Amino acid sequence: MGPGRIQGRMYTLCGTLLLAGILYLNINSHNTISISIPIPWLQPKMGFVCTNVTHFFINADDGDCNKSSSASSLYLNGWNSYWLLGASATGKKDKVSKMLRRGREMGMMVCRTWAFSDGGPNALQISPGRFNEKVFQDLDYVIYEARRNGVRLILSLVNNLSALGGKPMYVKWANVSGVNVSDSGSDPFFRDPTIKRYYRDYVKAIITRRNRYSGVKYSDEPAIFAWELINEPRCDSNTSAPFLQTWIVEMSSFVKSLDKKHLVTVGLEGFYGPKTPKSLMANPGDWAASVGSDFIQNSATQDIDFASVHAYPDSWIPNARLEKKAKYLKKWVDFHISDSEQALKKPVLFTEIGSTHDSSNLLIKTIYDKIYESAQKEQAGAGAFIWQLMVEGMQEYRDEFSLVVNDRDNTNAFKLMIQQSCRLQYMFRKGKANTSSSVLGC
Ligand SMILES: *[C@@H]1O[C@H](CO)[C@@H](O)[C@H](O)[C@H]1NC(C)=O
Ligand SMILES: *[C@@H]1O[C@H](CO)[C@@H](O)[C@H](O)[C@H]1NC(C)=O
Ligand SMILES: *[C@@H]1O[C@H](CO)[C@@H](O)[C@H](O)[C@H]1NC(C)=O
Ligand SMILES: *[C@@H]1O[C@H](CO)[C@@H](O)[C@H](O)[C@H]1NC(C)=O
Ligand SMILES: *[C@@H]1O[C@H](CO)[C@@H](O)[C@H](O)[C@H]1NC(C)=O
Ligand SMILES: *[C@@H]1O[C@H](CO)[C@@H](O)[C@H](O)[C@H]1NC(C)=O
Numbered sequence: 001m002g003p004g005r006i007q008g009r010m011y012t013l014c015g016t017l018l019l020a021g022i023l024y025l026n027i028n029s030h031n032t033i034s035i036s037i038p039i040p041w042l043q044p045k046m047g048f049v050c051t052n053v054t055h056f057f058i059n060a061d062d063g064d065c066n067k068s069s070s071a072s073s074l075y076l077n078g079w080n081s082y083w084l085l086g087a088s089a090t091g092k093k094d095k096v097s098k099m100l101r102r103g104r105e106m107g108m109m110v111c112r113t114w115a116f117s118d119g120g121p122n123a124l125q126i127s128p129g130r131f132n133e134k135v136f137q138d139l140d141y142v143i144y145e146a147r148r149n150g151v152r153l154i155l156s157l158v159n160n161l162s163a164l165g166g167k168p169m170y171v172k173w174a175n176v177s178g179v180n181v182s183d184s185g186s187d188p189f190f191r192d193p194t195i196k197r198y199y200r201d202y203v204k205a206i207i208t209r210r211n212r213y214s215g216v217k218y219s220d221e222p223a224i225f226a227w228e229l230i231n232e233p234r235c236d237s238n239t240s241a242p243f244l245q246t247w248i249v250e251m252s253s254f255v256k257s258l259d260k261k262h263l264v265t266v267g268l269e270g271f272y273g274p275k276t277p278k279s280l281m282a283n284p285g286d287w288a289a290s291v292g293s294d295f296i297q298n299s300a301t302q303d304i305d306f307a308s309v310h311a312y313p314d315s316w317i318p319n320a321r322l323e324k325k326a327k328y329l330k331k332w333v334d335f336h337i338s339d340s341e342q343a344l345k346k347p348v349l350f351t352e353i354g355s356t357h358d359s360s361n362l363l364i365k366t367i368y369d370k371i372y373e374s375a376q377k378e379q380a381g382a383g384a385f386i387w388q389l390m391v392e393g394m395q396e397y398r399d400e401f402s403l404v405v406n407d408r409d410n411t412n413a414f415k416l417m418i419q420q421s422c423r424l425q426y427m428f429r430k431g432k433a434n435t436s437s438s439v440l441g442c
Contacts, residue, residue, distance in 0.1 A: 038215035043147055046222040048261055049074070051305050054340065054380035056347050064261075074428060075375035077368075077421040078110035078154075078385040079103055080352060083397035085114055086164075088138035089122045096142055098391045100149040102405045106414065107421025107442050110225050111146065112351055112385050115139060115155035115206060118165025119173070125165070128173050128198040131205060137212050144213035147223035154351065154385075156228040156267055157203055167230075170195050186240040187292070190233075190247040200254055203227075207258045219259040226263035227255050228351075232310065233267065235292030241273060244292050245301075252303035263305040265349070270295045270309030270336055282335035284316035284328070295336070299344050306382075307344055309336050310352035313363060322358065326366045333370045333381065340380035347382040354387040354401035361413050368420040375427055383424075386417065418442070 047058040050065035055073035059065055081103075087095045103111055117124045117135070124135040146153050159166030167189045174188065174195045175181045181188040181195075189195050207227070209218045218224065229251050235244055252264050272279040273294025280289055299307040311332055313325035320328065333350065340348035350371070355363040367384045374381030390397060390404050403410045422442035 038211070038213055040214065040216045040220070043214050043216060044150070046147060046150070046152075048222045049152065049225050049263060051263060051347055053345050054347050055378070056306070056382050072428060073375075073378055074382065075371065075424045076109045076383040076428075077107060077417065077424055078112060078349070078351075078383055079108050079417070080112045080385050080388040081390065082112075082114050082388060083390070083394060084111075084142045085117060085124070085135075085139050086122070086397065087394065088141050089117075089124075089135045092393075093138075093141055093145075095391050095394055097145050097149075099389065099405070100145050100151050102391065103389065104149045104151050106418050107425055108151070108417065109421075109425075110152045110154060110383070110385070112154040112156065112228070113142065114159070114164060114231075116158050116164060116166075116202070118158070118169040120165055120169075123165065125202055128170075128177075129201045129205070136209065140209075140211040140213050143211055143218070143221060143223055147214065147221070152223050152225035154226050154228055154265070154349075155206075155224060156231045157206065158199065158230050160230055160232045160234055170198055173198060186243050187235040190235065190240060190243040196247070196250070199251065203251070203255060204258060207255065219261060224262055226265050226305070227259070228265050228267040228308065229255070230267045232269050233293055234269075238274065238290040238292050240292040241294060245294070245297055248298050248301050248304065252301055256303045264303055265306050265308040265351075266298050266301075266304055267351070268293055268295060268298055268308055268310075270307075270311075270332075272335075273297060279335055279339065282332055284313075284332075288316075296339060296343055299340075299346065299348075304346070306346050307336070307340050307348040308351045309348060310354075310387075311350055311367060312352070312354050314354065314356045314358075322360070322362055326362050329363055329366050330370065333367060337370070337374055337379055337381035344380075347380050349382055350384040352387040353384050356400050359412070361416055364413060364416055368416060372420070372423060375424055384420075386413075 047060050050057055050059045057071040057074050081099050084096050084099065100111065122135060124132060124139060126132055143153065162168045171181050171188050174192060179192060179194045181192065207219050211218065229248065233244055248266055255264050271288040271291060271293050272283050274289050275294055276296050283289055311329060313329050317325060317328060336348055340346055350367060353364065353367050364386065371381050371384050387401050390402050392404060392406065403413055425442055
């Protein structure tokens with residue numbers, strides 16, 4: 001909430017309606033009064049995102065992808081701001097709103113962010129199955145604001161890494177409760193029944209949550225583009241690969257059992273495994289085949305609707321010259337689009353692309369051009385998400401790849417993002433002959 005914004009609450013009784021009608025009365029700094037009532041049918045209209053073989057489209061028929069008429073394929077520009085929940089939970093809701101508004105102003109339609117924080121300060125999940133209701137409402141706010149700004153969210157459900165708890169926190173919780181988590185050559189997170197139960201309980205709490213700001217259940221919320229099972233799953237060795245695959249099958253099916261309206265993706269970095277020897281040459285190094293993930297096998301899982309891939313040439317081949325990195329990136333993207341097109345028959349999103357200290361923005365431009373080319377040919381490569389955008393005053397969330405919106409140093413990068421958003425949106429609009437929707441941010 002911005003300064004000078006007053007919020008009042010009034011409880012009303014709506015007969016037998018399940019909504020405890022909470023009336024928010026907002027008087028903003030322009031002295032206009034806006035009333036928003038947490039009633040689902042008063043939220044801005046938005047369609048659900050569906051897939052049809054290798055394409056995304058937006059469904060006008062409220063959630064049932066089977067009922068939709070053939071709409072034009074969706075190619076999109078997106079971004080990451082992993083910190084939205086963190087900011088929302090630490091009194092910086094104005095930063096959340098600002099980031100979502102700025103993203104939309106740059107024509108970007110989808111933001112990928114964390115829907116988890118496990119253990120530690122301001123945790124959403126305090127311990128297995130125990131939630132901080134206040135922080136849950138902070139997540140409600142993120143989703144509500146996304147809808148209000150016409151942005152859709154890819155929500156990731158757990159981290160492989162230890163930032164904000166992640167996989168190591170789940171293992172620790174199990175260890176503390178007496179489970180034997182000692183290594184038997186495979187990652188307990190993907191294998192141990194108790195830890196799997198913790199994860200399922202978490203996912204269920206999220207998906208069945210009713211948003212306190214909007215009154216909409218998360219499972220009915222069109223501003224959610226997709227659920228992502230885990231950010232960057234890796235195991236210590238490829239002996240864990242079968243456990244990771246089994247986990248993906250089990251958990252994607254579990255999500256679908258709770259929520260048939262939303263798409264599901266894994267959250268992979270996209271490395272090829274030993275099962276697809278022909279593709280190993282696209283990996284950034286031999287090590288990539290032995291971290292237990294397998295782009296083709298993992299993404300082919302029936303309940304996985306689209307493939308997800310990351311791209312970090314600066315981290316993966318740090319010693320190569322910039323041109324070499326760009327060349328490598330082209331190969332990486334070509335392989336994944338072609339495999340999604342032919343082997344998987346699903347769309348693919350490059351859900352993290354990061355580059356450091358490159359005033360020429362060559363890597364960003366390279367991947368954007370590849371996506372545009374894919375859109376022109378109506379291929380499976382449907383979008384790229386820059387890692388990661390911030391607004392001013394969010395320094396604690398900075399990393400070596402971060403770009404601060406409005407930061408003069410990055411003007412060219414932002415021009416590129418806007419240009420990419422706009423050329424993809426114009427194409428989308430052209431496909432829908434009679435649309436009245438405006439091309440936002442362009
Ligand atoms: C859509 O159709 C498929 C296959 O025909 C079916 O498996 C799926 O359950 C249907 N989805 C919904 C939401 O009815
Ligand atoms: C899916 O695409 C095919 C052609 O690629 C088209 O004939 C069909 O109508 C589409 N289905 C939906 C639900 O849009
Ligand atoms: C499990 O807990 C024990 C006892 O506190 C500790 O020594 C051990 O390092 C823990 N193992 C893991 C994998 O966290
Ligand atoms: C824990 O599991 C490991 C490997 O599976 C085994 O070697 C060890 O004996 C077990 N520890 C206990 C206390 O059961
Ligand atoms: C994911 O976890 C594994 C094992 O727990 C770890 O070795 C790996 O470094 C983590 N992934 C990434 C992307 O760092
Ligand atoms: C594990 O990876 C190595 C190469 O890193 C490969 O030689 C081996 O066949 C793989 N094992 C399995 C079970 O996939």
